[in-house]
Amino acid sequence: MPDVLVLVDHDGERVHKSTYELLTVARRLGDPAAVVVGTPGTAARLREPLARHGATTVHAAESTEADEFLATPAVEALELAVREVSPAAVLVSATTDGNEVAGRLAARLDGGLLTDAVDVDSSGVATQVVFGGSYTVRAQVTHGLPVIALRPGSCEPEERPVEAGERELALPPVDRAASARITARRAALAGDRPELTEATVVVSGGRGVAGADGFKVVEQLADALGGAVGASRAAVDAGYYPHQYQVGQTGKSVSPQLYIALGISGAIQHLAGMQTSKTIVAVNKDPEAPILDVADYAVVGDLFAVAPRLIQEVAVRREAG
Amino acid sequence: MHIVVLVKQVPDTAAERTLSEADHTLDRETADLVLDEINERATEEALTLKEAVGAEVTVVSMGPGTAIDAIRKVLAMGADRGLHICDDRLHGADAVTTAKTLAAAVRRLEDVDLVLAGNTTTDGQAGAVPAMVADLLGLPQLTHARELTVDAGRVRAERETENGEATLDAPLPALVSVTEKINEPRYPSFKGIMAAKKKPVETVDLDDLFPGVDDTGFLATRTHVVDAVPRPARAAGIRITDDGSAGRQLVGYLIAQKLV
Numbered sequence: 001m002p003d004v005l006v007l008v009d010h011d012g013e014r015v016h017k018s019t020y021e022l023l024t025v026a027r028r029l030g031d032p033a034a035v036v037v038g039t040p041g042t043a044a045r046l047r048e049p050l051a052r053h054g055a056t057t058v059h060a061a062e063s064t065e066a067d068e069f070l071a072t073p074a075v076e077a078l079e080l081a082v083r084e085v086s087p088a089a090v091l092v093s094a095t096t097d098g099n100e101v102a103g104r105l106a107a108r109l110d111g112g113l114l115t116d117a118v119d120v121d122s123s124g125v126a127t128q129v130v131f132g133g134s135y136t137v138r139a140q141v142t143h144g145l146p147v148i149a150l151r152p153g154s155c156e157p158e159e160r161p162v163e164a165g166e167r168e169l170a171l172p173p174v175d176r177a178a179s180a181r182i183t184a185r186r187a188a189l190a191g192d193r194p195e196l197t198e199a200t201v202v203v204s205g206g207r208g209v210a211g212a213d214g215f216k217v218v219e220q221l222a223d224a225l226g227g228a229v230g231a232s233r234a235a236v237d238a239g240y241y242p243h244q245y246q247v248g249q250t251g252k253s254v255s256p257q258l259y260i261a262l263g264i265s266g267a268i269q270h271l272a273g274m275q276t277s278k279t280i281v282a283v284n285k286d287p288e289a290p291i292l293d294v295a296d297y298a299v300v301g302d303l304f305a306v307a308p309r310l311i312q313e314v315a316v317r318r319e320a321g
Numbered sequence: 322m323h324i325v326v327l328v329k330q331v332p333d334t335a336a337e338r339t340l341s342e343a344d345h346t347l348d349r350e351t352a353d354l355v356l357d358e359i360n361e362r363a364t365e366e367a368l369t370l371k372e373a374v375g376a377e378v379t380v381v382s383m384g385p386g387t388a389i390d391a392i393r394k395v396l397a398m399g400a401d402r403g404l405h406i407c408d409d410r411l412h413g414a415d416a417v418t419t420a421k422t423l424a425a426a427v428r429r430l431e432d433v434d435l436v437l438a439g440n441t442t443t444d445g446q447a448g449a450v451p452a453m454v455a456d457l458l459g460l461p462q463l464t465h466a467r468e469l470t471v472d473a474g475r476v477r478a479e480r481e482t483e484n485g486e487a488t489l490d491a492p493l494p495a496l497v498s499v500t501e502k503i504n505e506p507r508y509p510s511f512k513g514i515m516a517a518k519k520k521p522v523e524t525v526d527l528d529d530l531f532p533g534v535d536d537t538g539f540l541a542t543r544t545h546v547v548d549a550v551p552r553p554a555r556a557a558g559i560r561i562t563d564d565g566s567a568g569r570q571l572v573g574y575l576i577a578q579k580l581v
Contacts, residue, residue: 070480070489071452071462096448096465096482103449104456106417112543113416115449125547135340138547177492180461180478184488196483201580225581243467243502244483250359250441250501252483258580275555279578281571287562294555297574301563309568314581317572 002088003057004030005081007074007101008046009093012038012067015046017198018093020053020157022150027160028122030088033057035169037077038066043166051164053157057085061169071097072179073171075104080169082109082145089124089141094149095197102149112141115149118255118276129253129276152197153255194228196245201227202256202277204247206270207234208263208284208303215241217307218262224314230254230274232264248273262303266291283307322376322471324367325427326400327438327454328360330384330391345546346413356391359439361398361506363499366469367437368399368507374471376434377401381426383411383419389522396517397509403522404430410527415544420453425530427458433494435476440465440498451498461491464498 004026009016019034026032034055036043043060050058061077078090078101090105092098094116106113117126125140126148140146196202203225205218215229222229231241233248247254249269259277264270266282266289274280275294282295283303292298299306332354340346367378380395382388383406392403406426414422427433436458441448448465455462463469466478466489476495480487481502509517527534559574561567575581 070464070487075456095484097484099449100452100462100464103416103420103453104462106543107420107453107456110417110543113449114544115416129552130340130549134552135549136552137340137345137549139544140547141543142545143543175459178459178461180463180489180491180495182487183490185485186487187485243481243500244485258575276552279580280555281575283567292560293557295560296555296558297571298558298560299563299567299571300560301567305565306563306567306571310571311568313568313572317576317581 002030003033003085005078005085005087005090006032006034006055007078007090007092007098008034008036008050009095009098010036010038010042010046012042013045015049016093017157018095018152019050021152021155022091022093023050023053023055024155024158025120025150026091027054028120029124031056033059033081033085033087035059035061035077035081037061037074039064047164047166052159052161054160054162055164056162057165057167059167059169061171063171065174066171068182069174070180070182071100071104072174074101075108076171077169078105079108080171084169087145089146089148092147092149094151099149102147106145106147109145111145111147112143113147114139114141117148117150118154120148120150151253152195193222194226196228196230196247196252197254199228199254200256201225201258201260202230202247202254202274203227203260203262204230204232204264204274205235205241205262206232206264207238209235209240210263212240214304217304221260221262221307221311224311225258227256227258232270233267234265261291261295262307264291265289266294322370322374322434323430323432324370324376324378324435324437325430325433326360326364326367326378326380326395327423327436327451328364328380328382328391328395329357329442330354330382330388331357331442340549344413345549354387354390356394357439357442359441359499359501360391360395362501362503363437363439364395364398364400365504365506366499369504370435370471371399379404379430381423382406383422383426385412392522393517394509396520396522397513398507399513402520405522405524406526406530407524408526416450416453417543420450420457422527422530423450424454424457426525427454429525429530435471435493436460436496438496438498440500451496455496458496461495463489463491463495465500466497467500467502469497469499469503
């Protein structure tokens, strides 16, 4: 079986769930081989959970400056690994960083790039959702190395313990004229809530939330359901909630099991980022709001009356159940 | 300073977008084409720099004949000249071909200090093309910037993504892609619109950009669409009007769906 390279998403200590999803998908195409890019010692820390999820090899691309430069070390590491093992494909998470790394690798190697994949089958055919979920496209790479970016949350990660061999990749020194250095970092303040694109429940607020204060009820409902908080572009533009939580065409695309839209009218740009959700619930005062027409369960009413009652009811059921 | 702005004409996101049944590429004939909103912000950033430190601004766009409208709009905003990459062989070009073509166009221009682009186009979500162009040109990528400072031969940007924020620093020349938060773009003035008609726009094709290159190799189809099907529109489901019991009814629904 050929190797399938998987770029590991991690924070230095912990492997992100999306990586386990990549390893699960990679197994359909060959032997999953994880590529860890980080400061010295990172691969050793991450090896056990990677092996538990089926990584037959862990390639360690480590250097003291690996986390100081944007994207370049990961691109270099993957390029080295590709030259070493001639993989059947390279898989990365379709995050902002992942998409950029995938694109740069494909550009360098003249490979075939498939982004925004939600599934990849054993013949390498990727399913993509394009134009904000209005089309399902199945595509495959016919020339060059397949480089596929898979959306986080696209599959259920499976454990498949194996013995993982370790190999070192010698990262060259970063070319400072061709790379952007990261001089400061401020992590997204997700708190205890799940990451927006990984969450099984997303509760989003729109213009109808009518202020930053109003978002408290959105957060409370998200917390009651163990979900993430999202926001429409109107709410973000109005300064009610930070940009990193924006769902839609120019924000993030989510497809959770349950999406609850509070006070969101449902502009086409918003629908583009959430209409692939399994179940959609919408609460809006305006009976003409387009979101009500795509919702599986639509409530015409005041979100400030409905959401607190819902939070209460969920708490009651939790205690009872 | 010489600043290049990469712009793209896209179908209006407020309208329905369709894929052609013949070859699964974007059906441009049925779409309302507009200058992608994010490109106006990239342009605004270039013009702000032009006003602050003095710069020549060249707008580059790859696209069919209609893309000239997008170029003229940027010229009307205040850019100095245009480069239109127009070649039927680029119809349906993938991201790699697009990036290679844009990189070749930038290489053709002289003494470029800064390449500016929007962080993502609304007709293709991945947002990887600016980083790919940077890689091919050997430039640092300062992508997804919501703030940009150019000073003493260096560029600094505040990058904002789902992972949080980061301050990036690199020497010029560099490539920067901007997010929709970076500025509010100006409207072209009447004077600007009139002046734009006289500004020079060079049109080039692949033979100009890649002289002597065998286009079967360059334009190799790297990816193939097996099929493309419109997703069925979501049908409206249950609809109730809140009479005070909506919270309770809703939780009943969620329980029945095993979502709570």
